[in-house]
Amino acid sequence: MKSIFKALMVTSFVAVSFLMTGCNDGDKIIDDNNTVVHPENPDNPTPTPVGEWQSNLSVEIASAKLKNDSAIFGQKKDAKKGLDKRDLKAMKAPNWGQNTLEVVFEMDGKEFNTVFQNVSEEEVQKTEFLIRTNKEGREVRIFFNGIAQLSSEVDHTGRTVYTPKSTDSSNRLLERLKLIDTVAKTEVPFIKDGKLQSYVFTMGNNEKERKFTIVLDTKHVDISSDASQSKVSKLTTTDLEETPVLNLDAPLEDE
Amino acid sequence: MDSVIESKRIKIIIFFCLCIASLQAASIGDIFKSGLQTTGDLDTSGDVFLIGEADGTIEAPSGSGVIHCGENTSDPACTKSGQRVNGAPGNWPDVDNAEDKSTAWNLTTLDLQPGTYRDVNIGYQHKLILHNGTYYMRKLTFGSNAELNTSSVTNTVQLLIRDSTDFSNVSVNCDSNDNPLPPHHLAFYSGGDVTITDGGCISGFVYLLDGKLTFNSNVVAAGAFSADTMSLLDQSRITNRVDDLPLVDFGPICQSNMCLVKEKGGKWHMIGIPADIDGKTVSEVFGDDFDDNNFTGSSSDTWRIYERTYSDTDNTSSYSMVPTNGTLHQGQGYWLGNQNDIVWDLDGLANVTWDTNCPNVNNSKVTECLTIRLKSASDNSTPPQGGPYRYFLSGYMGLKTARWMDFRFKINGGSAITPTEAHDNGLIDNQIWIYNEGSNAYDTCVDDDAGCVVDPREGFWIELNSTTTNQTIDLIIPNGGA
DSSP: OHHHHHHHHHHHHHHHHHHHTTOEETTEEEOTTSBEEOTTOTTSOOOOBSSEEEEEEEEEEGGGTEEEEEEEEEEOTTOOSSSOTTSEEOOOOOOSSSOOEEEEEEETTEEEEEEEEOOOTTSOEEEEEEEEESSTTOEEEEEEOOBEEEEEEEOTTSOEEEEEOOOBTTOGGGGGEEEEETTTTEEEESEETTEEOEEEEEOOTTOSEEEEEEEEOSSOOOOOOOOEESSOOOOOGGGOOOOOOOOTTHHHHOO | OOOEEEOTTBOEEEEEOOSOTTSOHHHHHHHSOSSBOOOOOEEEETOOEEESOBSSOOOOOTTSOOBOOSTTTTSTTBOSOOOOOOOEEOSOOOGGGSEEEGGGGGOSEEEOOSEEEEEEEEOTTOEEEOOSEEEEEEEEEEOTTOEEEOTTOSSOEEEEESSOEEOTTOEESBOTTSOBOOGGGEEEEESSOEEEOTTOEEEEEEEESSOEEEEOTTOEEEEEEEESEEEEEOGGGOOSEEOSOOOBOOGGGSOTTOEEEEEOTTEEEEEOOSSBOTTOBHHHHHTTTSSOOSOOSSTTOSEEEEEEEEOSSSSOEEEEEOOTTOBOOTTBOEEEEESSOEEEEOTTOBOOOOBSOOOOOSOTTOOOEEEEEEOOOOSOOSTTSOTTEEEEEEEOOOSSOEEGGGOEEEETTOOEEOHHHHHHTTSEEEEEEEEETTTTEEEEEETTBTTOEEOTTBEEEEEEEGGGTTOOEEEEEESOOO
8 A cells, every 4th residue: 555655646746746847946947856957958857866965885894893883974055065053063982902993074173973065066065083992904895875955954953953754775866975085085976877875995904094085076076996895795704803802901901 | 596694693684574565654654663764665565674783694595585684795695684673572571480381282273361371282273272472482382283272363363482392384374364463463473483484474573582484385374484594495385575674672572661672782782671770780680680780890800880970070981890799770771782782671670650740742643751860061161171061861661662753852950952953952962873883883863853763771971061051951751762
């Protein structure tokens, strides 16, 4: 029953979107993916999501069984290009001799877990982040995830509350996103041939952190290199690191 | 061709959602709320949905769709992540000496009221009728083609069986044509192995603490299945559509004062304790659960509890071990470090006494709250005196997930204000930080994010500014509401 309802909704949406296609809304045309098409070049549209959105990075060191999904970036209307109240401060990971994996955005010399900006369609948005771990030489994989549109409403206290919708890996905004490995000088598209990509790199011998830049371009990202991967290889048990023994005295040393 | 998924010490949650297209996810989520955010619609025939953390390898069943795993996302079969939820019943009643129904096998129908039973036997083609409420049993056995009937259930049957159960060729919460009935009508906890084979049908939320879950061919299954070790044989019959995967944390099983938590060994856990712990000692809370309940602070200890202690003159703070005779405090968060896998429960502890006079948070699910006093920051804040912020380690004492947006502060006994208002007043940050064991780092979120929640048994950090100096800062914590 519900799938029928869903199908009707989709059909209605497509129909309405179809009717809207080609309708000039001021300077904008809305295409059937609910994205803004630049009227000067409708055959090669620059997709821009309507409203506010967020995405997160999943970073994994499989050999140490570490995974961090906490780094969130995106756009909110009342955010600024630089530091503002929409950016959430990162707290330093406990330093207790355990394996750690941190993912933090860098802005104004400070570190954040979440960064929201508000950049116009004509501007390229760049967001720098660091991946930091406690041990050098590890293989690290970055998974790109889909886009979650944000709906907002003002609650009874006057607070604007945001609710992420379900993550959508077909959002055309993904076509404009790329990752730059500032050490390897590698550029990786978030999505390729319709599939979300991942990027693998190995920390150097004395390297415990690496800086990356996420770029939201004004146009489709067109990268021909094959640095990204849509599939991952299987980890064997022999690849696993030995887990450090827990030191129960560690908290006395504080972080 | 049979396909096999067998993993050694795998932590998995498997979701088979069949024939529940008419169910709204929210209605299931209301009962089995939070914890796991699944991916929503997977409108693909034959999907098998696995979520969990896997220490071993997983092989996809041939020709039957997608596997979704947790930590083991390096496995090419895994496409999404999630985690196996901790939580299982503790505080078992004495099932060994409870009323015995082992001779019920000769009854065509056994209509059983909620309660505690020793052994229950249901004979060939016979029927067991269960009702809204909680059942404890030592063992439940079925003859072939027997039936566990929940037709009178409007809420949930909570069925807790200590020993292993074999549901082979049994209809469990399914109709006479083996069509699954709404799975949220049955929450089933097993202390032992569970086998579902040979044409059985089961619809429910099934949680195994340590046992092995085995399916084989011709099984119709709906709902969610969580087990450390899982064996799936021949998925050829799992051909129905997966739709509206529910949010699951097996919350109904983990009820007030009977919650038991399994903590991984070799890790630190930032915890809140969901009971009235004020004035209770470490021994009184954890001593009945852990092997060495008199840790000495020596290298031979296998577990310890630490608390955050705060300077009275500046914003520095540090960790102190709480000895086994040291007292714990309501609303305070703690670090539990344990070398081995351990399980703790709330045996012997009173429920939290919640206040019903709570500020309006515009959430009908919030009817109870509790106020705790935070340690305000100091204005002697020039580094190295700890800087301008006091970081307070709080512990959530609810058994249901709460939204951070429903928390309130009171400054000097004034009106209740939101974290955002406290932040805008320059007093307290509206962020909280929660420890993530998967990365050994902190996650963070703010109260204007509807998804910012605190789960049962979690601790969280709050940042107070030096502007709170000499002010009383109360945090009003809601009992659930997410």
